[in-house]
Amino acid sequence: MIGLATKPLPDMTYQKALGIPRGEIECGLTFLGLLVMENKLKVQTAGVIANLQECKIRTVMATGDNVLTAISVAKQCNIIDSSKDVWLADVGTVDGKTSLVWKSTNKEMNQKATNMPENQLPWDYKDESIEVAITGKAFKQICDLREVNPYVLSSVVAKAKVFARMGPDDKAALVENI
Helix, strand or coil, X not given: CEEEEECCCCCCCHHHHHCCCHHHHCCCCEEEEEECCCCCCCCCHHHHHHHHHHCCCCCCEECCCCHHXXXXXXXXXXXXXXXXXXXXXXXXXXXXXXXXXXXXXXXHHHHHHCCCCCCCCCCCCCCCCEEEEEEHHHHHHHXXXXXXXXXXXXXXXXXXXXXXXXXXXXXXXXHHHC
């Protein structure tokens, strides 16, 4: 969903308009409406993924999409088992510094991740009752932590099925670490 708005600008060139601070441009707007887009799965997608899984080929999603969108799509095509809790790694602010933050779809599990050192995992690798998703920023953070605790990177790469908000460089680093 995208919000659409307009604002008349003084007579100027495109280059000059690019130099205006974002805060000045994004105030005093007139709301025009919302643009709602839907990108449905292709009919054959779930079947292809099921065939890969039957052949014991690990299926993961690496996308530039929002992590919640990616998790939803992964559930629709059975990359993620929708009956399982999902641990999500992202980057947030903890005690005033940027840090790796884990959240679960299970509120009781979230208690376990509170105030946990970022070089540890909130779940046991052997736990088959959970799924793992990660954002590109969190993936970079985990790669940066590899010297402190290489287990975190290898475990996340082995367990995660959704890698969202991943740029081209992030995807290349993921392939190198799989």
